[in-house]
Amino acid sequence: MKLHLADAKNRYAVTGYGPGYLAVNNIRHQQPLIILPDQPPEPWPVTIFEALDAPALAMLLKNTPEIIVLGTGSSQRFAAPAVMRPLIEAGVGLETMNTAAACRTYNILMGEGRRVVAAMFLP
Numbered sequence: 805m806k807l808h809l810a811d812a813k814n815r816y817a818v819t820g821y822g823p824g825y826l827a828v829n830n831i832r833h834q835q836p837l838i839i840l841p842d843q844p845p846e847p848w849p850v851t852i853f854e855a856l857d858a859p860a861l862a863m864l865l866k867n868t869p870e871i872i873v874l875g876t877g878s879s880q881r882f883a884a885p886a887v888m889r890p891l892i893e894a895g896v897g898l899e900t901m902n903t904a905a906a907c908r909t910y911n912i913l914m915g916e917g918r919r920v921v922a923a924m925f926l927p
Contacts (some may be wrong), residue, residue, distance in 0.1 A: 815838040815841045817912060818907040821927055826907070830909055839922040841866055841914040856883055861898075862890035864921050871897040871913065875924035877905030 816839055820827035825834050828845045835846040850860045853876055861883070864872050872891065874883075882903045891898050899909060903915040903924050 807860065807866055816845060817841075817911050817914060818922070818924075821904060821907050824926055826903075826926065836923070836925050838864065839910060839924065841920065842872045848898075849865070850923075850925075853877060853881055853925055856887055858887050858890050861887060861923075864923055865890060865896060867893055867921050868919065869896055869921040871899060871921075873906045873910045873913065873920060873922045874898060875903030875904055875910075875922065875927075876900060878923040878927050880905075888926045 806846050816828050818826060818828055818905060819838065820832075825832045825838055827833070828837070828839055833845060833847075834852060838848045839845045839847045848860075852854055861872070876882075880900065882900055888898060899906075901909065904927055906922060906924060913920040
């Protein structure tokens with residue numbers, strides 16, 4: 805599916821997704837990504853949901869987000885509370901949803917100027 809943001813103004817938006825890929829500003833990526841509005845996307849070293857742990861989520865805090873959007877792949881899955889502990893302790897919100905919904909949510913929050921970080925597993 806292709807997504808379009810009306811006015812990204814030098815921002816990094818999710819412009820498409822599908823089985824095995826995410827597209828950011830029309831560039832396809834075939835690995836899990838960390839996406840921020842003002843920085844090029846970077847590979848996320850966590851390749852599968854089952855490998856998600858507290859240090860993997862804690863690394864997202866270096867960008868001082870107010871909210872983290874976690875795209876969990878084709879279906880919505882939830883991390884154990886111990887995995888989310890660094891975010892809870894930092895007072896950072898976590899929204900967990902399937903990757904398709906996470907792409908749309910990230911674009912909306914980014915478009916609103918929120919300090920959002922997206923961590924996306926491939927759909």
